[in-house]
Amino acid sequence: MSEYLVDIKNERLSFFTPAGEVKALNDVSIHLREGEVLGIVGESGSGKSVTAYSLMGLTAYPGKLIGGSLYFNGHQVEEMTDKEMRKIRGNEISIIFQDPMTSLNPVYTIGNQIMEAVLLHTDKTKAQARDRAKELLELVGINEPEKRLRQYPHELSGGMRQRVMIAIALACEPKLLIADEPTTALDVTIQAQILELMMELKDKLGMAIIMITHDLGVVASMCERIAVMYAGKVIEYGTTEDIFYNPKHQYTKGLIRSIPRIDAKEHERLIPIEGTPVDMLNPPKGCPFAPRCEACMKICLREMPPVTNFDRVHYTQCWLNQKEEMEKGAAK
Structure with missing residues (x-):
């Protein structure tokens, strides 16, 4: 039995398109214990959402797992049938998708959509499901709940729809909640409320959270550990402190340099990658990352660097760190 709730080992996943093989994930490993919050950051197309969807058995055609293994709560995900996967999806593992308007069915009331999740995974009656x-x-902090149950998605604001999505995801008190950029379409005040709500519910229900985002401000306030992804690889992994105060990969450093700082001098320009x-x-x-890296060496273009471990949690894949380690060894 694994000590981890989520144990993804060396996952390789490709999309076989008419134009060729798109290597969406290339040797991705992620581990998460019960009750932990992990942030996965990186730019669009880095493989953040694909990793999460594959854990739920939601890899869209023509995507195919071609290597590695995925374990969730003792289940080996890639070995499970659709029927077995449906039993744990929504029950033990839930997801909040990016856009609540496209995730909610416009022709069903809010009440119907929440009740569906409850009736599907529990033995509650219709009346009990409505109460739930x-x-x-x-x-999730929605006022006048009795009235909202009879309303349709278009009658609610963006923040309220996002709260409804969280309510559906939490219907069966899952062990793991995947939040795929849950605050992208919301204004800053509502965003703060949603993140606060998720942390309150995490403490109340003891669930683990995977937060997928490109907003480093969100992961700084919520996550204990961070996986930085680039081009289908986890290029740096560590605690939030490691990533923000001691980043080792040039891409991570670039991401941090591009965040607006509250203590910045007036008219200070952000440095883009x-x-x-x-x-x-x-x-x-x-x-x-070599073609975009300021510190690129010849070997960076020829070979993928091995993993450099800095402590039990923090590691990266960068030739500069290998060079530093070798120089330290030579100096000793």
């Missing part, structure tokens, strides 16, 4: 739906709306993301149909032989 009302209770969940109260739990130059260049464009990797073409995943033809990824480079070496480090995928």
Whole structure:
């Protein structure tokens, strides 16, 4: 039995398109214990959502797992049938998708959609499921829950729809909640409320959370550990403190440099990461970040760097760190 709730080992997943093989995930390993909050950050197309969806058995055609293993709560996900997966999806593991308007069915009331999740995974009667739906709306801070149960998605604001999505995800008190950019479409005040609500519910229910985002401010306030993804690889992994105060990969440093700072001097310019993301149909032989890296060496373009461990949790894949380690060893 694994000590981890989520144990993804060396996952390789590709999309076989008419144009060729898109290597969406290339040797991704992620571990998460019960009650922990993990942030997965990186730019669009880095493989954040694909990792989460594959854990739920939601890899869309023509995507295919071609290597590695995925364990969730003792279940080996890639070995499970659709029927077995449906039993744990929504029950033990839930997801909040990016856009609540496209995730909610416009022709069903809010009450119907929350009740569906309760009736599907529990043996509650219709009346009990309705009571549970009302209770969940109260739990996520929606006023007049009785009235909201009879309303349709278009009658609610963006923040309220997002709260309804959280209520559906929490209907069966899952062990793991995956939040895929849950605050992207919301204004800053509502965003803060939603994040606060998720942390309150985490403490109340003892569930683990995987927070997928490109907003480093969100992970700084919520997450205990952070996985930085680039071009289908976890290029740096560590505690929130490691990543923000002692970043080791050039891409992580670039991400942190591009965050607006509250203590910055007036008119101080943000430093963007130059260049464009990797073409995943033809990824480079070496480090995928090498073409955009200011400190790129010849070996970076030729070979993928091995893992450099800094402590039990913090590691990265960067030739500069290998070089530093070798120089330290030589100095001794």
